[in-house]
Amino acid sequence: MDKFEGFPAAGFEWFRKLAKNNNRPWFEKHKQEYLDNLQAPALAMVVELGERLKSIIPGISYAARPNGGSLMRIYRDIRFSKDKTPYKTHIGINWWEGVGKGGSGFHFFMDAEGAVLYAGHHDFDKPYLAAFRDAVADDRTGRALQQALDKLQKAGDYEVGGEQLKRVPPGYDPDHPRGDLLRYKGLWVRSPTLKPAELGSAKLIEACLKHCRAMLPVHKWFAAVAPA
Numbered sequence: 698m699d700k701f702e703g704f705p706a707a708g709f710e711w712f713r714k715l716a717k718n719n720n721r722p723w724f725e726k727h728k729q730e731y732l733d734n735l736q737a738p739a740l741a742m743v744v745e746l747g748e749r750l751k752s753i754i755p756g757i758s759y760a761a762r763p764n765g766g767s768l769m770r771i772y773r774d775i776r777f778s779k780d781k782t783p784y785k786t787h788i789g790i791n792w793w794e795g796v797g798k799g800g801s802g803f804h805f806f807m808d809a810e811g812a813v814l815y816a817g818h819h820d821f822d823k824p825y826l827a828a829f830r831d832a833v834a835d836d837r838t839g840r841a842l843q844q845a846l847d848k849l850q851k852a853g854d855y856e857v858g859g860e861q862l863k864r865v866p867p868g869y870d871p872d873h874p875r876g877d878l879l880r881y882k883g884l885w886v887r888s889p890t891l892k893p894a895e896l897g898s899a900k901l902i903e904a905c906l907k908h909c910r911a912m913l914p915v916h917k918w919f920a921a922v923a924p925a
């Protein structure tokens with residue numbers, strides 16, 4: 698596999714063209730451009746950042762393959778969607794710790810406008826949701842999460858988000874001091890945006906590692922409370 702040298706500018710232009718021509722004939726005609734300018738550097742990034750992450754998270758995992766590995770498929774699942782456009786206009790890459798890709802980890806999302814890194818979970822499954830709520834309600838682990846989130850937001854332009862219930866869920870004190878956290882159905886933290894100019898260089902690996910280090914306490918918290 699080639700060494701990661703950044704994402705070529707042609708890759709971002711390809712995304713913009715795909716958004717205007719999201720159909721199979723156009724994709725098949727221009728597929729090699731996707732393979733050369735997006736898939737190939739993405740797979741190189743999987744390995745290089747994955748190996749760097751092992752220096753701070755020995756148990757981190759990745760799989761350098763395009764289908765079923767760390768790099769998400771370009772093909773959309775349109776079976777139950779009103780939007781029948783067949784291709785994604787972005788790429789996603791996962792590095793994870795724990796059992797399968799459902800474990801806690803980092804997610805890299807990139808489209809024509811730039812990229813961001815996430816830690817946490819966009820949607821908790823049922824067992825994880827129960828474990829998350831109990832950990833938030835617990836005085837020791839709940840305070841640890843709040844402190845990690847507060848520290849991250851003070852470190853720079855990091856965002857905390859996720860879908861929330863309107864009220865604290867049943868079974869928990871409606872006036873709980875961490876009631877805002879208890880209302881999350883999924884909780885994530887997100888890095889500042891990396892612009893296309895930053896993404897076109899091998900220095901992207903170091904920039905991503907810097908953000909992963911900043912978000913590491915949040916990742917470690919999620920990894921520690923994950924259900925067995």
